[in-house]
Amino acid sequence: MTRTTPPRPVDVAAIFPELTPTRRTATRLHPRRGTPTTHDSSAGGPLLWPADEPWPVCVIPHKRGSGYRYADVLREREILRRAWRRDPRTGPNAEEREELAGFKRGRHAPHLADTDPVPLIAVAQLYRRDVPALPDTGEGDLLQVFWCGFERHGDSRYEPHVQLRRRHSEDVATVLAEQPVPEVVGRPELVPSPCVLHPEEIVEYPWIEVLAPSLQDRIAAWAGPEDEGDRYVCDLSTAPGWKVGGHIAWNLTGPGPLSCSVCRAERVPLLTVSDREWDSGTTSWLPHEDQRDPNAERANTPTGVSPGRGRLIITVCPRDPGHPIRVITQ
Template identity: 75%
Template sequence: MPRTTPPRPVDVEALFPELGALRHSATRLHPRPGTPTVYDSSVGGPMLWPAGEPWPVCTIPHKRSSGYRYADVLREREILDRAWRRDPRSGPNAEERVELAGFKRGRHAPDLTDSDPIPLLAVAQLHRRDVPGLPFPEEGDLLQVFWCGYERHGESRHEPHVHLRRRHAADVTAPLSEQSVPEVVGREELVPSACVLHPEVVTEYPWFEELGPGLQERIERWAAPDGEEEDEDEVYVSDLSTSPGWKVGGHIAWNLTGPTRLNCAACDADLFPLLTAAATEWDPSTTSWIPYEDRQDSGARGANTPTRVSPGRGRLIIAVCPRDPHHPLRLVTQ
């Protein structure tokens, strides 16, 4: 089923024409639970990966023997999904609660040292036929995104480690039949549930604080014409600027840190927000972005958290250099 975002409440360019020069296209991915194949675009699905090519691994030293069993994470979700479908009022029965109680964090891989290679998690696979905004067409028509199951990287030691692989899908003539997975992950919220995608191109505008002071003042006066205490975020940020959920391209929602320049460490170019991975598809402030097809069931359990992923503070932006795909990427958590 396709997903269709309702028109924005107002034509913001008609009100503020200078925004036309600042508009960006974004592809909302609309991941929804399903059973994607290796040939599909997906979040958390199987990768179109050559059988003879080594699976990407994390070799960055960090503690990796403790956490949650990967198999337990999947089993817990299976039990809960089945239980809540069966009984929306009380959920798991006594037998299921006993099994769920055994899924605990612990030292489940005591033989792993801090530098042993561990398989990266398959996060997203995007075909250009589904997501036309993918950069670097010369590098291939397929983008594959991986990350480590532990957020213990970077200078802060609290960041994810992300790996990108670009390839030509037609080159994979003998796909890998069984993907490698880590035995243990640091957080359950880093394991994506398998979702099919329903890509949709929308128009976005910059975060409010990225606009010039004069334009900010005009938007504030428009949002609260009588001087009432109306937060401009309620109108411009929530409904008119950036779409929620998983997406490619568009603008970054700087709701936690405020805007900062993202420049390439190799050439100083302004980075492009390649992929946004988000914990929620919508929240109470962004309900105007709920697709028509999801509105009837938007209040159902888990409706706005289809991937079960919550990286960092809830939203992770993978930013890349627009000039060279081999320049280092940069991660932003918001």
């Protein structure tokens, strides 16, 4: 099923023409639970990965033997999904609750040393045929995204570790059948449930704090009283949920530096991964197709992930895809 975002409540660029040059195309991915194949764009699905190519691993030193079993995370979600489908009033039965009680954090992989290679988690796979907004780097029509199952990286030791792979899909002759996963993850919210995607192109405008102060003031005055001050932010600038391209919503930290560490070009958002498709403040972005029953199959939290503070933005250098990426959490 397609997903269609309703038109914005007003044409904000008609009211503030200065916004017209800042508009960007974004592709809302609209992940929904399903059974994607290696030939589909997906979140948390199997990848078109060559059988003779090593799977990406994390070798950055950090504790990796304690946490939640990867298999338990998926099993718990399946039990709950089946139970609530069966009986939306009571949910899991006694036998299921007993099994769920056993899925606890623990030292489940004590044999793993701090530098042992652990498989990265396949987060997303995007074909350009489905997502035309993907930058054409000359390295292929397929983007594959991975992250470590532990957020224990960087100077703060609380950062995610993300890797990207680009390839020509037609070059993959034999697909890796058994795709590796880590034994243990730091948080269940780092394990994506398999989802099919329903890409849709929309138009976005910058986060309000990125705009010139005089324009910010005019937008605030136009929006009206303080209780309506988020009209531009919530309804007219950046879309919630998973998306490619567009603008960054700097709702937690405010705008930060984006210059490439190699060439100083301003990085641009490649992929935004979010914990939810909409919330109480962004219901104007709720697709037409979900409005009849917005809670069906947890439509606003389909992937089960919540990276960092809830939203993770992968930014890339527009001049050279080989330059280091930067990951922003908001």
